[in-house]
Amino acid sequence: MKIGIMGGTFDPIHMGHLLAAEAAMDSHELDEIWFMPSHVPPHKREAGASGQQRLEMTEAAVKEVQHYEVLGIEMELGGVSYTIDTMKELWRRYPQHEFYFIVGADMVNYLPKWEQIEELAERLTFIGVGRPGFQLHLDDLPEALQDRVLLAEMPLVDISSTAVRRRFAKGHSVRFMIPDAVHQYIVRSGLYGTKP
Numbered sequence: 455m456k457i458g459i460m461g462g463t464f465d466p467i468h469m470g471h472l473l474a475a476e477a478a479m480d481s482h483e484l485d486e487i488w489f490m491p492s493h494v495p496p497h498k499r500e501a502g503a504s505g506q507q508r509l510e511m512t513e514a515a516v517k518e519v520q521h522y523e524v525l526g527i528e529m530e531l532g533g534v535s536y537t538i539d540t541m542k543e544l545w546r547r548y549p550q551h552e553f554y555f556i557v558g559a560d561m562v563n564y565l566p567k568w569e570q571i572e573e574l575a576e577r578l579t580f581i582g583v584g585r586p587g588f589q590l591h592l593d594d595l596p597e598a599l600q601d602r603v604l605l606a607e608m609p610l611v612d613i614s615s616t617a618v619r620r621r622f623a624k625g626h627s628v629r630f631m632i633p634d635a636v637h638q639y640i641v642r643s644g645l646y647g648t649k650p
Contacts, residue, residue: 455485458554458581459544461528461537463615464491464508466640467515468632470613474583475522477608478556482581486521487556492535493528502619503645505529514635538570541578553577554604559584562603566596575602583608622646 460475467489475487491508503511509526516522527543528535537555544553555578557565562582565571580603584590592600613631621628623646628637641648 455551456483456554457548457551458482458484458487458556459541460487460489460556461492461535461540462489464489464512465502465615466508466618466632466636466645467512468613468615468618468636469630470611472515472519472633473608473611474556474558474606477583477606478554478581479521481606482554482604484554486523489516489522489524490528490540491524491526493532494534503643507639507643507645511636511639514639515633517635536569538568538574541574545577554579554581556581556583558582559590559605562590562592563594565599565603572598575599578602579604581606619646622648 458475458478460471462471464471471489475489478484479487489512491505491512493505506529509524509529513524516524528540531539531543541553541555544551555574557580559582562580565580568574575598582590582603583606590605592603592605595603618628618631621631622640632640640646
């Protein structure tokens with residue numbers, strides 16, 4: 455099967471994540487999308503929710519969506535979540551699958567800085583999800599990466615986990631920014647300054 459991997463902090467998961475996953479799946483005929491919340495992201499501050507809470511929010515977000523799964527593999531591995539470590543474990547567990555790693559178009563230019571990017575580029579394909587009007591020049595990438603990045607376009611939405619957390623902290627509505635099940639989880643758990 456062709457499996458799209460959506461990694462991220464998901465603190466919390468929001469509609470932009472889901473739109474990106476769907477754009478990648480639709481554009482490149484992926485069979486499934488696997489969401490993998492990071493344990494400790496390499497380039498971000500500590501998450502506002504625990505790893506278990508972020509995993510449970512992600513599960514709540516995609517529970518009803520056919521062909522979407524959530525894997526807690528980065529929680530199992532522990533430590534800082536580097537894509538190369540995660541992928542080595544996935545290749546070991548699921549040698550029969552072909553993997554595609556989904557990233558925001560803005561992250562495509564940072565791929566050369568990723569840990570062991572050469573091995574990643576040899577063994578998987580990246581899908582850069584862009585926005586209308588966003589120009590991505592693959593010829594700016596090293597030659598070894600240029601052929602390993604596919605593009606997918608998604609609708610223009612300006613939602614971030616940071617914005618969602620800030621709106622919660624100020625008591626503002628986040629309706630239609632996150633799935634209802636995630637909203638209910640956040641309120642029930644008292645995350646991001648909400649009162650359970």
